[in-house]
Amino acid sequence: MAKASAKAKKENAIVRYFKATHSELKKVRWPTRQEALNLTLIVVGVTAFMAALLGLIDYIFAKMFSLIFR
Template identity: 50%
Template sequence: MSIGTKIVDYFKTSREELKKVAWPTKKETTRYTLIVMGLCIAVAVFFGILDGIFNLGLNKIISFR
């Protein structure tokens, strides 16, 4: 088998496999995107609060002298 034939076979097989994929609907994609964005914001807020708490604690320890 030549390299050209292998490449063509690869793309044919890839195309056939992509047809088998159960793609999400636009509504599902939007919903999952919003969930991910919401979770990212929630985690960022959580770590921001945690950072503030540690910062306050560290400042109290440092200024204790």
């Protein structure tokens, strides 16, 4: 009897969780297709810029170390 009650409580908790999640997802303001595209392009651009910058810094340090430790 106690196991059945505990199992029912656990299932109710799971059901409550999914209902609450569904309710919260309804409140979300999802971006438009254009907003999502613009933000994606910004992220890709910043990522490419940072990769190039870090690659340049790595190249400079590699050259400096090769000159120092000849």
